[in-house]
Amino acid sequence: MKIKFNKQIYSLKAVKLAIKDYQKLADFSLEQKEKYIVVNLTKIDKDVKEIIKDEFCNYVLGFKKN
């Protein structure tokens, strides 16, 4: 599962902080493209597979406000 965060809107720091808090639920890898921060999720906990993408995006956005 891939999530592309636009660098104009999301900061790398917010994404990294969110990954740190979510690391028990999946394996995360980060890749930086020209305009996007690409987060790749593998080995996702089956209990959260349906919602992890949306919840993770909200979580990153929550850090952005702080």
Place this chain on the structure above:
Amino acid sequence: MEKFKFKNKIIMEKIKDNTLKFVFNLKNYPLESLYGAAYVFLDKAYIFLDSRAKDKIQVSLKGKKKLNKKQLEELKGEFLNELLNYTLRIKLAKSNKKIREFIIGQALISAYGPEQEIIDDESNYQDDPLGIAVPWEEKYGKKK
């Protein structure tokens, strides 16, 4: 995809998979207000932001539970209201900044009270007005 023309602004809207996507022009709203509005909505919906053109932001609002078209439209309306609310708050905060700082400054100064004065402490560490820095031998003589 529906298009609405509103005062030269074209707002594109798309509803699919319990998600409403729309694009708006960032020239009319500061990015900070978008973060503020999004933050308020984190409990109500899943929000994802993207930008594919300069000054254009695509907002995806996904219901946390199954929502119909009308409910998604209402969610979007509430989001835009919150966006407007934050835009106004930021604008007011900027225009009132000086007066706010002045009021707080006055409040802090008046907290000292009229009889208390701010004493300028010009002494340095080498001054010894109480005479406590005198060595024992000098004060009481050498031990016998």
